Amino acid sequence: MGPESSHGGWGPSYEFAFDAESFSDRVLRLEIVAAAAASEDVAGGSLPDGEDPRMEEGDEGRSLNSSSAMVDEHAFMELLGFIYSGKLTSTEPTLLLDILMAADKFEVVSCMRHCCHLLTSLPLTTKSALLYLDHPCSTLMAAEVQRLIVAAKEFLCHKYKDFTKFQHELMNFPLVGIEAIFSSTNLQVLIEDEIYTFMLKWARARYPELDERRTILSSRLLPLVRFSHMSFAVLREVLTCTDDDIDHDQVNKCIAEILLHKAYPAHAHGDLSVDTATCRQFEERTYMYKPLRLVAFDGPHPQVITYWDLKREECSQFFSSERNHRPEIISHLLHHAGLDLFLVAQCYRNHVSELCTFGLSLYIRQSSRRARVTLEYEFAAKTKALRKFVSRFQVKARGSKLGCGDFFGTPWSTFIANDNLFIDGVLHLRADWTVLEQSEL
Known part of the structure; x- marks a missing residue:
């Protein structure tokens, strides 16, 4: 019955x-007790230490009016x-x-x-x-x-993977939702710098008390930021800022460990003490402005050597018919010798032959362009067969856009399927440029 x-x-x-x-x-x-009455008993001190005098031994956790969980x-x-x-x-x-x-x-x-x-x-x-x-x-x-x-x-x-689209809505999310979404590697964002800025903005809006906000940022939010993929300019700001919101010792230690890992990756891979959270720091999200590694020299001429890794899946999107496909990938902005420069990889279409090829270009941003900037630059790609970088394009030139529309000299279909270029699914590129001459307007 x-x-x-x-x-x-x-x-x-x-x-x-x-x-x-x-x-x-x-x-x-x-034992059914009204919630209001129970709260009055606790407030009045009739239930010291959260204990009910009517509870018998062995009944812990089973009494309905337990103050630990109504x-x-x-x-x-x-x-x-x-x-x-x-x-x-x-x-x-x-x-x-x-x-x-x-x-x-x-x-x-x-x-x-x-x-x-x-x-x-x-x-x-x-x-x-x-x-x-x-x-x-x-x-x-x-x-x-x-x-x-x-x-x-x-x-x-999955629903909120497009950060740019949903960032205003995410400002109203609780902490558990923020942790879930920003722990994802599939999050689509222009640059990791935006994640760091959002975390500070969200915490300031949700936690007005400084001590609580500082605790939440240090223990729950900042560990979700991929500092290893932030731009050099913003990393420098983080290291030199005096904001009381963050634990500077903790953040500085985290950034130092990341820089050491990037400088000596072979040693880091053999470190068995590296935990999951640390490993997540080095996983790339889906960035519109993709990070790169570089070595810069001031003399005898200003010179920069950059290393840029592109996944096959990322390059495949260049040649997609989908509405939201990415027509190009842009690198982080580089500041050197008074110039702002960045790399662009894209699918180049020859309007005469209609042939599609892989193109790689070096841009000098308009705001920093000088009347005369002469660069000597070389583009190279690593091959699986030779296990080293092979020069593909080298020239001395002037201008705000320098590069090659047919980088590998092969049609797009041949390039994208070439396992000699995509080593374990990754295309390894190197760009080396030297500023030979620059003059003010």
Whole structure:
């Protein structure tokens, strides 16, 4: 016999159980206390140290009025209904989550499993995903609840992967949502500098108290920033700023470790003490302005040698028919010898022959262009067969755009399929340029 409606008209009735022979060997002990009354008792000090004088030994965690975790009345009645019927009357995500918390508190494992099954079968929304991420649960059903949390994270990361599009909406997200989205490597952003700026802006808006804001930034938010892919100019600002929001010792140590890793990658790969969070620091997101490595010299002539790695998947997007495809990849802006320069890789189409090829160009930004800038530059690519960089283009020239539209001298289809150029799926490029002459306007 299942529970019938109560005389009050709300919720199931359990009167059938008290005279039923099948329940004669059970003791049902309930302590239902109104939330307001319970809070008054705690405030008045009648429950010192969060203990109820009526609780017996062994009952910890099972009394409904425990000050450590109040249970929603509706969820509790649903839990009782499940105990006697094996069914729940609601599939509303918020209530199911309350029932899950009640079942977790009273260690009703079958109900916890049933709630997790129902929740994972429901279509996710932003609201429900954020609720799941903020759900406190014991270790009784860690695997089932973890699957729910993973699904919620994947939903948010996929829906909000375009940072530029959703950055204003993300300002209203709670901390758990920010952590889930910004821990993703698939996040699409112009440059990692924007992530650092957003974290500061979000924390200042959500945590007005300096000490709390500083703690949240240091322990929860800044570890999500990929400092290894930030521009040199912004890294320098971070190292020299005197803002009280951040723990400068912690950030400076993090940046120093990253720079050492980039300078001596072979030693870092052999370090077994490197944890997952540290490894994540070096994973590239999907950047519109892609970072590069460089070595700069001031004399006898200003010279810069840059190394730029492009994935095959990134290059494939140049030749895509999709509306949101990327027609080009642009490097970080470089500042050297009074010049602002950057590299551009793209699919070049010859308008006469209609042939598509891989093009690589060096640009001097208009704001810093001099009347006469003469550069000697060389572009090279590493090959798998020779295991070294092979020069592809070398010239001395003037202008604000220098480069080659047919870098490899082969059609696009041949280039993109060439495993001798894409070593383990990565194209390794080198650009070496020297400023021979520059004169003021």
